[in-house]
Amino acid sequence: MSNLELKNLTITYGGAKALNGLSIEVKEGEFVALLGANGAGKTTSLRAISGLLKPTTGSIRFGGEDITKLSGYKRVALGIGHVPEGRQIFPDHTVDENLQLGSFIKRKSYKEVSQTLEEMFGLFPKLRERRKQMAGTLSGGEAQMLAIARSLMSRPRILMLDEPSLGLAPQMVLEMFRYLKKLHAEQGLTILLVEQQARLALQLASRAYILERGQVKIAGLAEDLIIDKRVAEAYLGTSH
Ligand SMILES: Nc1ncnc2c1ncn2[C@@H]1O[C@H](COP(=O)(O)OP(=O)(O)O)[C@@H](O)[C@H]1O
Ligand SMILES: [Mg+2]
Numbered sequence: 001m002s003n004l005e006l007k008n009l010t011i012t013y014g015g016a017k018a019l020n021g022l023s024i025e026v027k028e029g030e031f032v033a034l035l036g037a038n039g040a041g042k043t044t045s046l047r048a049i050s051g052l053l054k055p056t057t058g059s060i061r062f063g064g065e066d067i068t069k070l071s072g073y074k075r076v077a078l079g080i081g082h083v084p085e086g087r088q089i090f091p092d093h094t095v096d097e098n099l100q101l102g103s104f105i106k107r108k109s110y111k112e113v114s115q116t117l118e119e120m121f122g123l124f125p126k127l128r129e130r131r132k133q134m135a136g137t138l139s140g141g142e143a144q145m146l147a148i149a150r151s152l153m154s155r156p157r158i159l160m161l162d163e164p165s166l167g168l169a170p171q172m173v174l175e176m177f178r179y180l181k182k183l184h185a186e187q188g189l190t191i192l193l194v195e196q197q198a199r200l201a202l203q204l205a206s207r208a209y210i211l212e213r214g215q216v217k218i219a220g221l222a223e224d225l226i227i228d229k230r231v232a233e234a235y236l237g238t239s240h
Contacts (some may be wrong), residue, residue, distance in 0.1 A: 004060075004062050004192070005026075006022055008021050010022075011056065017214055019045060020041075022214060024216060024219075027190075030207060031205045031206050032192050032209070033209075034194045034209055035201060035210045035235060036211035036235075040213065041214040042162070042194040043194065046160045046194060049080065050160065051074075062078060062079075076154050080160070082151065083162065086166075087144060088147065095135055096117070096131045099120060099127075100153070101150065103116060117153075123149065123183075127146060139172075148179065148180075152183075158189075158192060159190070160194070161180070161191070165177070165195060165197050173200070180204060181204055198231075198235045203226070208222050210225070218231060
């Protein structure tokens with residue numbers, strides 16, 4: 001069971017509340033979108049789930065276990081993968097090295113690491129062509145693929161992505177979303193996707209939460225939200 005459950009989570013920066021009693025859930029095998037305007041608390045939510053920020057109230061459960069107090073390393077080992085805002089790959093290391101760093105926490109054998117590498121190159125053939133190249137020389141789209149593949153190296157049960165489309169050309173955004181769809185459909189990966197491109201995210205996800213000021217403002221099935229008037233006006237940039 002890899003249910004992820006946040007209950008009444010509060011996170012403060014200095015005195016300001018970035019999350020204010022946030023409760024969301026992602027069930028095993030689901031594809032859930034986390035939407036909302038800039039500053040709504042999306043990045044903070046993902047950072048809290050991966051253990052980079054400590055909540056002042058509330059709890060986080062994953063796979064039936066309370067992980068609120070676990071270190072980030074242990075959360076990766078349990079199967080929480082995080083593709084951070086801005087990708088955060090190492091530009092002065094090769095594609096190969098970036099990928100190998102992704103499997104570091106699980107301390108796998110050499111054989112396991114090279115098997116997982118092969119799998120990643122099977123999924124992302126462009127990365128195989130560039131494996132000896134410095135990551136800093138990749139295009140934006142390739143760099144995002146690398147960030148995703150690096151996170152997959154730890155064999156997560158849930159993959160969280162923070163605005164993966166940011167800075168990509170429209171064609172690359174579609175290609176990247178096709179990969180996410182494939183990972184979800186063919187590998188059964190559970191996905192929590194933070195996106196500014198709300199319409200695209202709602203086309204991929206089965207469910208979504210829309211955050212406002214660190215709380216859930218609207219929640220529902222993606223197919224309902226995409227035709228919901230409140231959502232269209234405030235988040236999809238259309239009024240119909
Ligand atoms: N490092 C930080 N220090 C102080 N305030 C922050 C910091 N990071 C985010 N915030 C504030 O927390 C709130 C939520 O931010 P964030 O989670 O980054 O939102 P989103 O990802 O939805 O744009 C915002 O009001 C933002 O200004
Ligand atoms: Mg953000």
